[in-house]
Amino acid sequence: MSTYETMSFNLETERLILRPWAESDAADFSALLSERGNGTPPVERIRTSIGELLAATETTGIALLPVERRDGGDFIGYCGLIIGRTTVEEPEIAYELFQHAHGCGYATEAARAVLEAAASTGRKRLWSTVRAWNTPSFRVLEKLGFERDHITTDDNGELVWLTRSLP
Numbered sequence: 001m002s003t004y005e006t007m008s009f010n011l012e013t014e015r016l017i018l019r020p021w022a023e024s025d026a027a028d029f030s031a032l033l034s035e036r037g038n039g040t041p042p043v044e045r046i047r048t049s050i051g052e053l054l055a056a057t058e059t060t061g062i063a064l065l066p067v068e069r070r071d072g073g074d075f076i077g078y079c080g081l082i083i084g085r086t087t088v089e090e091p092e093i094a095y096e097l098f099q100h101a102h103g104c105g106y107a108t109e110a111a112r113a114v115l116e117a118a119a120s121t122g123r124k125r126l127w128s129t130v131r132a133w134n135t136p137s138f139r140v141l142e143k144l145g146f147e148r149d150h151i152t153t154d155d156n157g158e159l160v161w162l163t164r165s166l167p
């Protein structure tokens with residue numbers, strides 16, 4: 001069993017709120033995923049996915065969290081920690097926002113709060129895996145103090161691994 005504290009699932013920044021998933025987020029989450037360009041996942045399936053995310057958090061103590069704007073209270077995406085390609089001890093930071101909310105510094109602001117929450121669990125290191133073409137994501141990670149570590153290759157091409165130690 002992990003020796004880390006459970007991550008805080010309610011985070012506030014100057015402009016954003018990160019809070020636990022609710023079933024009522026399913027339609028927004030589905031709309032967000034549809035922006036990946038592979039169609040719109042059925043809301044019923046996303047409701048199941050939300051249940052799975054909540055169940056995973058029960059065992060890992062880390063979470064992806066919906067991101068809302070404080071002004072307006074609208075869902076703009078998610079940000080948080082996942083095991084992903086790494087481990088529960090040194091998880092990955094992940095984020096995805098609606099296109100209409102890009103370019104306002106929101107991902108950096110949300111990820112900075114997640115980084116602090118990760119440090120508060122006692123974790124010493126985070127990772128991120130980013131496709132070589134994803135300039136905006138590299139910029140977010142650079143602003144947060146992540147450094148490139150190594151590159152792997154899979155069926156989708158090159159994957160850049162970045163890491164940051166936590167205070």
Ligand SMILES: CC(C)(COP(=O)(O)OP(=O)(O)OC[C@H]1O[C@@H](n2cnc3c(N)ncnc32)[C@H](O)[C@@H]1OP(=O)(O)O)[C@@H](O)C(=O)NCCC(=O)NCCS
Nearest residue numbers: 095096097102103104105106107108129130135136137139
């Ligand atoms: C990655 C993502 C979350 C960034 O969200 P965001 O809120 O726009 O990010 P921020 O505004 O905090 O920072 C983006 C930075 O990238 C820069 N940027 C954006 N597009 C760029 C481009 N084409 N070339 C160079 N820099 C670019 C911005 O100028 C900004 O840097 P700055 O603060 O120095 O000006 C968003 O693009 C997204 O949801 N993408 C799809 C999902 C995804 O790729 N997730 C990450 C998987 S690893």
